[in-house]
Amino acid sequence: MTIPNDIVITPQLIADHGLKPEEYQKILDLIGREPTYTELGIFSAMWNEHCSYKSSKKWLKTLPTSGPRVIQGPGENAGVVDIGDGQAIVFKMESHNHPSFIEPYQGAGTGMGGILRDVFTMGARPVAAMNALRFGSPDHEKTRHLVSGVVAGIGGYGNAFGVPTVGGEVEFDERYNGNILVNAFAAGLADTDKIFYSKAEGVGLPVVYLGAKTGRDGVGGATMASAEFGDDIEEKRPTVQVGDPFTEKRLLEACLELMATGAVIAIQDMGAAGLTCSAVEMGAKGDLGIELDLDKVPVRETHMTPYEMMLSESQERMLMVLHPAKEAEARAVFVKWELDFATVGKTTDDLRFRVLFQGDEVANLPIKELGDEAPEYDRPWTPSVPAAPLAAGDVPQMDVADALLALMGSHQVSSRRWVYEQYDTLIQGNSMQRPGGDAGVIRVDGHPTKGLAFTSDVNPRYCEADPFEGGKQAVAEAWRNLTATGAEPLAATDNLNFGNPERPEIMSQLVHAIKGIGEACKALDFPIVSGNVSLYNETNGRGILPTPTIGGVGLLPDWSQMARIGFAAANQPILLIGGPAERGTHLGQSIYLRDLFGRRDGSAPHVDLAAERKAGDFVRGLIRSGVVTACHDLSDGGLGVGLAEMAIASGIGAAVTGIAGHDPVLEFFGEDQGRYLLTVNLDPQGDAIKALWDEARDKGIACAWIGSTGGTDLVLGGSRAVPVADLKAAHEGWFPTYMDGAAA
């Protein structure tokens, strides 16, 4: 078999495709000849880091991915988890970091588009979205532009598509100056007996192209996303795709209508590496070959080459294998929605991926080796060297009230209202808790009581200081945030953002973070059912903070019993559950140190997973028993910030005692883990609360009555009273002032 080569394959061309010399040698060994230019492009698309997980696969396999409720773990477009009553929640988180830095509006928008498509490809109607965004230092010259563009891009796409944004994260740190992170999460509801997969079945069946036409946008995007940035970054703008949420919305409705006809055997959205990746995945998973005829592909530009068609990342496209008898019915659905529908190929029994163009065969490759048998690396990694703990007595002092006001008005803690008011948070009419609390909550449409909770968490400061503890903490915090609403944590998705894995110290971060995630997921019965890895987040050799974002999903049997963070009424006892008896002890890697003293030292706080689980199960039980009137987990800024957030949410103040002889800075700003603040509708002198304390003591859970709600001030121990109105002004002020350009 010979295929003529019009373009000479040079070492430079191979390098430009992100292929290492040894990878190119593997290609030569595999096909026994020089690849064509189109074939080189196909290998580059399939074997890059973004599509093949070649550096991370060995470690990802160690994560717990199964459980009694898990219907589908990693490896499909999204994870699928049983929520009872014949329904499932389908969800995933995915990064769009590199494109969002180059072109923030389109990069972030198409990130939304991609993750939504992953969810509805499986037959689920998207019901909730979140975004975890990380930007550079507020005073970096590009930050405002990136924040503004990314937020507008997410809103522009998600609002038009019609999915409520129920939560997310926004953080700033100079380590993201050259590489921002845009991690998009989406979840959809489906019937458990109507889930659709990408595995093709049956020989000689039509492969059908659906959705938008193919253009030249995004050619080589996945390869770009698998490389570091240098000074030539502006030249990469043409590799960013352009989003069309109107087409995506029609594609959603058309796909769900089509699936209801029973015509769909297999379906795969065209995401990274477009037509190449979707066709290879469907064939490889089904142990089938695929033959594509590019003359049949709907194109929106003339004279597109096979190379461009195979590598285009034009958005809003799907590939399906259909029952031939239902082809006419399927076509009618797409005609109704005015979308392209073209039979572009067929399944074969020869395990080859064959591409035809104007009568020539331009690619003929072994499909299994392209897809699920792509190269895999065991990259070297250095031992983890966790940051040293702070010296005993190293507690930089500041007035507690001043520190609290400063933190509430800081870039880290301040309200994200400026961001989330640009997202439609209530479309579909099921949003029970919108952004600003511990987790977003929606009710399950059509069910009288059931609700779902969603959260996104990671603390990159902790991950940098100690990737293993940081990985554990990210999972624990997600689990904790779900628990704080009263939800039972079901499962999680991970979005692992790291630097260049070819550097052993970066690989070490990845390895140890995954180990930490795995340990926490096992201890908390919180399996990982989907995910995404984004490596090479480096600019000119400097990596980002290691950022393994965890998206968690929980189930509420009755959303009317869920807890919110705002104090509900005056004169209610405030309980601190979990953590050490001194309330706060750990200042290492805290925002108190970083944002008030410019210090990034100390060890990451330790997460005791057994204690975590015990405290969480106890809190969830209390919420479900109906005695809890408000609940909030403690994270950045510790007890002081947690209390302030609860007060700001309702306008009701509180007075909290201090512990005599204990440093109030540690007590109120220490970031010890596994802690919740609750208010209860119980008489602090009564029998019911005594029974609660007895139960906590018997279970070995710290449960201290630390104060009471009431008034319009927040009083922390012996420090001066701070009006809640002042805290609120500080909290609401930072973001709009910053974006107006007046602050930095």
Next chain:
Amino acid sequence: MKSAVIVFPGLNRDRDMIAALTKVSGTAPAIVWHQDAEIPDVDLIVIPGGFSYGDYLRCGAIAARSPIMDIVRARAASGVKVLGVCNGFQILIEAGLLPGALMRNTSLKFVCREVKLEVTNADTAFTRGYTQGQIIRCPVAHHDGNYFADADTLARLEGDGRVAFRYAEGTNPNGSINDIAGIFNEAKNVLGLMPHPENLIEAAHGGDDGRALFSGLLGAAA
């Protein structure tokens, strides 16, 4: 009372509107696809919110030129009540059923938040569930809700009681002239408004201030 919801491609609050009409009246509305040749015989036609045709031209401009709008115009002329919410309001303006224009918000940003509305004229089929001057809560979610009309038109709207709702207590989210949130046609059987009463009709929404619009219209118990 029977109702119908018109669906154009790109609308996305059709399901919210259908749920509200169904929950308040106990009867599901008829769903009319924009290519359908007829609208069933109903008392109320609703054009819900969203992004018809992606809002890729002026918001609502493409849907307004769809053949189904000729039928909507004819029904409105015959006295059938027509309600347009958000993109539906934009479509009614582009279709010439309501005067003025909806421009980009002065912030130049999409805004989703709760605002306060004053019921400016409670003496209509749409607003009779409210009292004159009542202040209600209502969410907004739009990018182009900044109402504008020339001085003559504005004087007519104000003078003839054709301002239905006004943003109240300093909550105007978009820069609308005279804080206008919703207006009637001359005969007051066509109402267009930017806010989303369909998203605040039950305790689960955190309030039901929007419900009276539907219950008043549909003659159902509030």
